[in-house]
Amino acid sequence: MTGSTKTPRERYRQQVREEVKEKAWQQIAGSGASALSLNAIAKQMGMSGPALYRYFANRDELITELIRDAYRSLADAFLAVADAGAGADVGAGRPALPELARVLRRWALADPHRYFLVYGTPVPGYHAPQDITGIASEMMSVLLDACAAAGPEPATAADAHAFEEHLADHRDWAEGHPDAAPAALRLAMTFWSRLHGALSLELAGHFTGMGLDPALLFQAEVDALTAR
Amino acid sequence: MTGSTKTPRERYRQQVREEVKEKAWQQIAGSGASALSLNAIAKQMGMSGPALYRYFANRDELITELIRDAYRSLADAFLAVADAGAGADVGAGRPALPELARVLRRWALADPHRYFLVYGTPVPGYHAPQDITGIASEMMSVLLDACAAAGPEPATAADAHAFEEHLADHRDWAEGHPDAAPAALRLAMTFWSRLHGALSLELAGHFTGMGLDPALLFQAEVDALTAR
DNA sequence: TGTACATCAGTGAACGCGCGTTCACTGATGTAC
DNA sequence: TGTACATCAGTGAACGCGCGTTCACTGATGTAC
Numbered sequence: 001m002t003g004s005t006k007t008p009r010e011r012y013r014q015q016v017r018e019e020v021k022e023k024a025w026q027q028i029a030g031s032g033a034s035a036l037s038l039n040a041i042a043k044q045m046g047m048s049g050p051a052l053y054r055y056f057a058n059r060d061e062l063i064t065e066l067i068r069d070a071y072r073s074l075a076d077a078f079l080a081v082a083d084a085g086a087g088a089d090v091g092a093g094r095p096a097l098p099e100l101a102r103v104l105r106r107w108a109l110a111d112p113h114r115y116f117l118v119y120g121t122p123v124p125g126y127h128a129p130q131d132i133t134g135i136a137s138e139m140m141s142v143l144l145d146a147c148a149a150a151g152p153e154p155a156t157a158a159d160a161h162a163f164e165e166h167l168a169d170h171r172d173w174a175e176g177h178p179d180a181a182p183a184a185l186r187l188a189m190t191f192w193s194r195l196h197g198a199l200s201l202e203l204a205g206h207f208t209g210m211g212l213d214p215a216l217l218f219q220a221e222v223d224a225l226t227a228r
Numbered sequence: 229m230t231g232s233t234k235t236p237r238e239r240y241r242q243q244v245r246e247e248v249k250e251k252a253w254q255q256i257a258g259s260g261a262s263a264l265s266l267n268a269i270a271k272q273m274g275m276s277g278p279a280l281y282r283y284f285a286n287r288d289e290l291i292t293e294l295i296r297d298a299y300r301s302l303a304d305a306f307l308a309v310a311d312a313g314a315g316a317d318v319g320a321g322r323p324a325l326p327e328l329a330r331v332l333r334r335w336a337l338a339d340p341h342r343y344f345l346v347y348g349t350p351v352p353g354y355h356a357p358q359d360i361t362g363i364a365s366e367m368m369s370v371l372l373d374a375c376a377a378a379g380p381e382p383a384t385a386a387d388a389h390a391f392e393e394h395l396a397d398h399r400d401w402a403e404g405h406p407d408a409a410p411a412a413l414r415l416a417m418t419f420w421s422r423l424h425g426a427l428s429l430e431l432a433g434h435f436t437g438m439g440l441d442p443a444l445l446f447q448a449e450v451d452a453l454t455a456r
Numbered sequence: 457t458g459t460a461c462a463t464c465a466g467t468g469a470a471c472g473c474g475c476g477t478t479c480a481c482t483g484a485t486g487t488a489c
Numbered sequence: 490t491g492t493a494c495a496t497c498a499g500t501g502a503a504c505g506c507g508c509g510t511t512c513a514c515t516g517a518t519g520t521a522c
Binding site: 210 | 258259261263344348350352361385386388390391394398414418423428429433434437439440441444447448449
């Protein structure tokens, strides 16, 4: 960070930008991301509508920033696990899968709208800028470390083999892990896919009408992923 | 159905309602569900805006109808499998899980926006009317039949046991199956959760940037669910 | 330390737009005798 | 079969609203000599 050499004006600018984003999240929580309105945010901050154009070029730039922050916060949570796991954890300083699962669920529950902004219904016509996919691959990297530490898993089913072969041939997404075992790649994708399944059903409220405790399904899935 | 005694006017009414919904889906496909506009639909149909109020009380009623139709079409697809499975399938006329999985994925891919309207980011402040949850439980019923036919599955992990005990105590959602084995209930929820995980990641486009074939992940998950 | 200038935050008016929804009305379609 | 009436589809004008965004402008904050 070059933050120490910030002029007061720059500091103030950043402060206002943060407040705008804060109000934006509140608004998203209330009426969904598609109803996000610059004018409404400005009014809530006690300013005039056009004032926000000093801080964001337009509505799209604000939304992009929100998505970037959402990715960033999840990636940071994962990286924190990786750093903390450098101590007495499984493997040589590698994070444990159950801990990553816990962190993922905690992050999702802390702000469901943030979760959906990242993993929910895609905004039509919106394409994430490249740096965001970079953040996503930071997360993947931590997950892949954990999967490698979890050791090879017996792939019993035939289609699991087929998927592993495909992964062995298409591993560009696992940058930084060129020699990861196909079983580890598969474990990472399975982790991702299954936990998002449980989380998105939970956060969309599909369990509440059923009277089920989503935490138990989630935990059972985590267990199925790590038990062998 | 009392459809045979329809007057021409009633027939025409229904025809126009269908056309409105058709255009509504097209519009959702283009700009998302939240951008659905009655005026725009009317214009596309060559009518004036207020004309649509002859057919739908307001915008919310139209959206509800779309959601209901979406649920209905998936439930019908499941029921069709159940009916067809009355022949040479596994168990006594019970549908096979892999076939249900295939049908689910085909349904989702046929119209991703329809999928997201049902399983995607919930519309803030919207609560589905009761008859829709009834349709959802029709699907669940077919799935539970298939899970019962699949036979008991060994629950290896401890948390799987905990989840099964919870399911044994909270089985209101499985109406019509009061004596289903806890393992069958768990299989149904796992089926639902895992396949929606794979599908929602696929349909949201999270795999396209990775260069992965979502069909293979999906198939591997189906295999993991049915192999024992 | 004081003055002259440049930078920048924020305002208020305005533009054009599309939205959901209401209302009074016209004209066509169906119904009853 | 023909006439009188009721029903209903669709129109056009209107209301009030909020949106994103532009523009010319004021006033405060920082910078240079």
